[in-house]
Amino acid sequence: MTLTPHLAQDKAAILSEALPYIRKFAGKTIVIKYGGNAMTDDALKEGFAKDVVLLKLVGLNPVVVHGGGPQINQLLARIGKQGEFVQGMRVTDSETMDVVEMVLGGLVNKEIVSLINQHGGKAVGVTGKDGNFIRARKMFLKADDGEESIDIGQVGEIESIDPSLIALMDTRDFIPVIAPIGVGHDGSAYNINADLVAGKLAETLGAEKLILMTNTEGVLDKNGQLLTGLTASQVDGLFADGTIHGGMLPKISSALDAAKNGVQSVHIIDGRVKHALLLEILTDAGVGTMIRAN
Ligand SMILES: Nc1ncnc2c1ncn2[C@@H]1O[C@H](COP(=O)(O)OP(=O)(O)O)[C@@H](O)[C@H]1O
Numbered sequence: 450m451t452l453t454p455h456l457a458q459d460k461a462a463i464l465s466e467a468l469p470y471i472r473k474f475a476g477k478t479i480v481i482k483y484g485g486n487a488m489t490d491d492a493l494k495e496g497f498a499k500d501v502v503l504l505k506l507v508g509l510n511p512v513v514v515h516g517g518g519p520q521i522n523q524l525l526a527r528i529g530k531q532g533e534f535v536q537g538m539r540v541t542d543s544e545t546m547d548v549v550e551m552v553l554g555g556l557v558n559k560e561i562v563s564l565i566n567q568h569g570g571k572a573v574g575v576t577g578k579d580g581n582f583i584r585a586r587k588m589f590l591k592a593d594d595g596e597e598s599i600d601i602g603q604v605g606e607i608e609s610i611d612p613s614l615i616a617l618m619d620t621r622d623f624i625p626v627i628a629p630i631g632v633g634h635d636g637s638a639y640n641i642n643a644d645l646v647a648g649k650l651a652e653t654l655g656a657e658k659l660i661l662m663t664n665t666e667g668v669l670d671k672n673g674q675l676l677t678g679l680t681a682s683q684v685d686g687l688f689a690d691g692t693i694h695g696g697m698l699p700k701i702s703s704a705l706d707a708a709k710n711g712v713q714s715v716h717i718i719d720g721r722v723k724h725a726l727l728l729e730i731l732t733d734a735g736v737g738t739m740i741r742a743n
């Protein structure tokens with residue numbers, strides 16, 4: 450393709466815009482949550498894999514945590530089961546847990562690993578069972594009265610994350626690709642919301658950035674307008690009046706916790722935009738919603 454001198458200069462300007470960001474983030478850990486809803490299109494998946502490889506090559510340490518909610522629903526439908534959610538969490542009986550492990554630990558994880566590797570990266574896929582690195586215990590949800598607890602089966606909350614497995618991969622330039630499955634002290638598997646794993650992992654690794662990629666422009670207000678920045682007190686209001694609901698609930702909770710616990714910048718961005726990751730990390734263009742502790 451031949452570019453006009455004007456277009457060529459525009460491209461060069463964009464490349465050069467990346468320089469201060471590359472210097473700022475060199476050697477820093479960036480946790481990227483790749484939501485199942487942002488994985489629908491083959492071209493987008495390929496763009497994501499290329500972006501991760503590029504970030505690694507210019508000296509950042511990307512750590513990928515993926516979801517796969519819609520992909521789990523598809524496999525459940527094939528065995529005649531319908532996915533059921535309470536407060537954004539999947540009700541997980543033992544048959545559903547088998548499907549969750551197959552889809553998250555198997556199909557989705559290995560697809561991302563192989564896409565990254567096809568583009569020159571060295572991705573390694575793990576679940577929290579590997580090296581027992583994500584310890585979990587059974588989660589109970591609070592009912593509206595704040596008193597009663599709701600049992601949603603084999604859903605886990607994170608007890609602890611051991612950062613040494615990820616650190617070890619980093620010493621040899623491997624890119625970790627993590628499925629959100631935790632392990633109990635008795636060896637049982639727990640289904641954990643991927644946003645919660647990404648947030649806690651970003652805190653544990655002392656990440657510079659947490660980026661949650663989803664299928665909306667970011668957090669939207671009641672009129673569907675993008676909120677480019679949100680603080681903890683604004684979030685409380687949006688929870689209370691129902692503007693934030695469903696899958697956005699764990700996402701925002703996790704984003705806020707990470708911001709409060711030392712992660713420098715936390716963003717919810719639109720994974721349907723090609724190269725959204727590069728735009729967010731390496732250019733001046735602000736995309737999505739930035740979450741601040743105060
Ligand atoms: N205020 C809000 N702004 C944007 N999205 C919202 C909001 N409240 C609820 N949502 C829902 O949250 C969804 C994103 O969460 P989720 O479906 O769990 O995605 P992912 O698979 O990326 O984690 C959006 O598609 C939207 O339906």
Ligand SMILES: CC(=O)N[C@@H](CCC(=O)OP(=O)(O)O)C(=O)O
Pocket residue numbers: 483484485486515516517518519521537538539549604605629640641642643644696
């Ligand atoms: C407990 C719980 O809800 N677990 C999620 C794990 C996958 C996930 O979080 O996927 P997305 O990021 O694509 O939504 C689930 O079973 O769907």
